[in-house]
Amino acid sequence: MPVGQPGVSPGFRCFARQARCLPRHTAKMAVLLRATLLLLMLMTHKHSDYMRWSKTQSRARFNLATSGVAPFPLRELPVQLETLEINGDYGYGHPPLQKAIAAHHGVDPDCVVESAGTSMANHLAMAAMIEPGDEVLIEHPAYGPILDVARYLHADVKRFLRTRETGWVVDSAEILRAITPKTRLIVITNLHNPTSALTPDPVLREVGDIARSIGALVLVDEVYLDAVYQRTPRTSFHLGPEFVVTSSLTKVYGVSGLRCGWILARPDLAWKMRSLNDLYSATPVYPGLLLSVAVFKHLNRLREKARPIVEADRKLLRDFLRQQPALSAAWPDWGTTSFVQLRDGNADDFLERLRTEFDTSAVPGRFFEMSDHLRIGMGVNTEMFAEGLNRISQALGRSTK
């Protein structure tokens, strides 16, 4: 029956009108949906929740929210301040620093890219290696800013699991399960932040083989690796051309303020990263370069200064955890951080009370996507550390009453 003819009920006329409009309506919806999706893609992730928390809320008198060793004071560095200069020549790298980093790792200086800390190293490395929409496979749990950078770059972020039951190790079978033909990059921290688990060379080699089989690369953030004080592993950069490594003098040497970081990458990638850095920091702080070169001359002295503090704190924490039924943690052999599970309750609430009532801080596990955990940092000051643990114990005692 033709619509709009006399004798047709108003209800049917209305239904028929809607039905006529449907294709146009659907098309409009599709356009709207497409525009929304495009907008979502264009909306860039431009912050780090963890960094904001760390800069504004991590401070306490008993600060166990650290990840590196105590600051190394300038007065203990054998350097004559008259030899420093404010301005100087800088092309793509400061040759004495580039050589020092290369010698430290036993690599060719052409493979060294200087950067502002491991933070900028990770950013430059990822930005040079991936395009928007590329799949990037990142460990879980992960250091938040690595995820933030991948999202900022519009990567399609996928995860592979490291679990407490296995001591947080990297399991190459799990990586094999998680890769797809679209995976362009696999990201690992070694030592692992937050757990400090070490990934040995044979496992890294397996990861390299997997990456090579799909034409992907492996980014290994080694900023904590030199906290392995005996039989320190060589950088994974030596394991094959698919490895790209980032590091700095921040965590193990106590000179974070110099922002001396670097990337190790094969020369073609290294050039992409240097060129990209022209868009960011262009040239570095010149006196920082000179001081960094001075630090490299005395690297072992800085490392050994921190070592007894790290070792004493690690022993304290291990004994403490043995006596605390409310807490549990896998215990790796090395490292300046431990990822501890609060068996009962919410770590956020506990840490808030710990800070406000006991002036003691640790990092909430939610920043590593595990809200029943907290990260405890070691290696700054053993007296402070011991009192921090004592206060954690008091806070736990009070919460169970």
Ligand SMILES: Cc1ncc(COP(=O)(O)O)c(C=O)c1O
């Ligand atoms: C795994 C990891 N990478 C990079 C960084 C940043 O290091 P940097 O201070 O050298 O920028 C951190 C700091 O906590 C970290 O834990």
